[in-house]
Amino acid sequence: MPDAVRHVYFLSDGTGITAETLGSTLLTQFPKSRFYRTTVPFISTVAKARSVVREIDQVALRGEAPLVFSTAVGEEIRNELATCNGVLVDLIGVHVQLLEEALHVKASHQPGQAHGLGNALRYQSRMMAVEYAMEHDDGQSLRALEKAEVILIAPSRCGKTPSTMYLALQHGVYAANFPLVDEDFGHDVLPEPLRPFQAKCFGLTSNPMRLSQVRTERRPGSDYASLRQCGIELRNAERLYVTHDIPHVNSASMSVEEISAVILERMGLRH
Amino acid sequence: MPDAVRHVYFLSDGTGITAETLGSTLLTQFPKSRFYRTTVPFISTVAKARSVVREIDQVALRGEAPLVFSTAVGEEIRNELATCNGVLVDLIGVHVQLLEEALHVKASHQPGQAHGLGNALRYQSRMMAVEYAMEHDDGQSLRALEKAEVILIAPSRCGKTPSTMYLALQHGVYAANFPLVDEDFGHDVLPEPLRPFQAKCFGLTSNPMRLSQVRTERRPGSDYASLRQCGIELRNAERLYVTHDIPHVNSASMSVEEISAVILERMGLRH
Structure with a gap:
């Protein structure tokens, strides 16, 4: 019965993030199969492990054996x-x-600290980056733009905010963002607040259809959401990027993870 | 030379997130080793693969063989x-x-869509959750609190904002947060805006020392950052959680990933 929904468990003695991440990646190799997913994190005792095993065995009795992805190390x-x-x-x-042999040391077999505080300095800088991103979202504060490692610029609703957050939270990158509006176009120069920081700017574009769809969810029937207005803003934004040699990407069919990976790569920002 | 810094490569035909996540998890099993990490995402052509191989081989010439974690599937x-x-x-x-046998189908061997848009509805709801979290950060808007799946409450600087962002961005959870201040304590009731939503509240606490340290970074020498004031607020917050039967956790030595995993678990919020 390859078409039945298959139960999948992600088991971990830590947060479960690694088990979910790699397990889900593996499952994308089977796009036609359907899965019912359960994550059980913090399996820190044998008793808790036993209770999970009981649950899995119950599920196994009712159909095919569940897939069980585990990152437990104890x-x-x-x-x-x-x-x-x-x-x-x-x-x-x-x-x-394999790693023990390559590194000439034994593994610690200590439960996963992979998503713990880890390097305290690095963790703190991630948290400061989140704070910075919140304060500098959507051009609300132009103070301290010189601290930004990257400034995302784009017309409204091209994905600036979630990309900024992702860069901050996952990568500790100081990211600001700045909305491009009609008044910013048609000049030979960048919007004034951005001028000293041209080298930090990264532009997002989208497709008119996609942008209109996203804007319509926010303000149905508005000029702001019209295909015509979206087309004008996107064309103008792209012209601005090209004129000022600002790297950019079309985010229409990209996730924040993909947009962020491209930005890190193009701006040389991997820490 | 187990003490030398070992070069590590995370290679991917996608974003590199899965390779970094599992690779880094594996490396935490070797806490005494030191690593120099390079991520190369989007290896989508044989030519790009060849250029990465050349780089790795160059590094290998100068010392021990680099560790190479790969999630490439082509x-x-x-x-x-x-x-x-x-x-x-x-x-x-x-x-x-193993998975092909278990699922009775062949793997697609298509390059990783693990961090692409994937399920469009699920992706869109994550982005809407980010927007919601931005609007409802730090009690700035009490509109639409009924849409929240969880409301994080805590004294200032206990980790509400980054935890809220993480829940939204990674898990698509509608999370609001609400700061507890002196005026909220000493009554028999919850702060007014929270009263209708007691069942959605989750509290954070910290240790006075840790909180004082974090607040000192923001406002050195202030009463706000004093050990005494931090101690009072944390005691009051904890009393409030206990009185109103609000689940809570001490976030002092936890990462946002861990805090979020605990919240998902305790509030039954895994989607």
Whole structure:
């Protein structure tokens, strides 16, 4: 029954983020299959592991064996999970020996600190980047733009805000953003607040149809959301990027993760 | 030379997020080793793969073989990467066969859409959650609190804002947050705006020392940042949580990823 919904478990002794991330990536290799996903984080005791195994075994009784992606590293917990009647995909264990050999040291087998505070300085700088991004969203504050590592510029609703947040939260990048409006176009110069920072600017564009759709959700029937107005703003924005040699990307069919990865790459911002 | 800095590459035909996430998780198993990390995303052509291989081989000439974590799925690109003089850790390939057998279908071997738009509805709801979180940060808007799935409450600087953002951006959870101030304490009732939504409230606490340290960065020498004031607010906040049976966690030594995972778990919010 390849068409039935298959139960999938993401198990972890930490937050579950790694198990979900790699597990989901693997599942995208099977685009026609349908999955029902459950994440169980913080499996820190054998008792909790046992209760998860019981749940998986119950599901297994009712259909095909669930897929079980695990990043648990503690030996007792791994042994317990290994008894389940699911298809166990051990995301960590399979690579540890290779790495031990390559690094000439033994693995710690300590439960995942992968998404803990880790390097305190790096963590703090991520949190400061989030704060900075909140304060500098949508051009609300033009103070301290010189602290920005990148300034996203674009017409309204091209994805500036979520991309800025993602860059800050995941990568600790100081990102500001600045909305381009009609008054910013048709001159030979960049909008005044951006002029000292041209080298930090990164532009977003979109497709008129897509932008009109997004704007319509916000203000249905408005001139702002009209295909005509969206087309004008996008053309003008693109002209501005080209004139001032500002790197840019069409975000219409990209996720914030993809937009951010492109920005990091093009602006040389990987820390 | 286990003490030398080891070069690590995260290679991907997509954003590189999965390679970085699992690769970094694996490296946390070797806490005493030091790593110099390079991410190369969007390896979409054999030519680009070849140029990465050349870089890795150059590094290999100067010291120990770099560790190379790859999530590339295209066969030609994988074959090219496999020729490098690094320790290749193929994060995808090793599990695909097991999953093919379990799912009774062949993997697509299409380059990673893991962090693309994916499910458009789900993606859109994440972006709407980010917008909601921005509008409802720090109690700035009490409109539409009924739309919140969770309302984080805490004294200033306990981690409400970045946790809210993380919940929205990564999990598409509608999260608002509300700062607890002196006036909110000492009554038998919750602050007025929260009263209709008690069941959605989740409290954060911290340690007085830690909170004082964080507040000092913002306003050095202020009463606001004093150990005494921090202690009072935290005691009062905790009393309020307990009195009103509001689930809460001490965020002092937790990352936003961990705080968010706890909130999802305790509030039953995994979508």
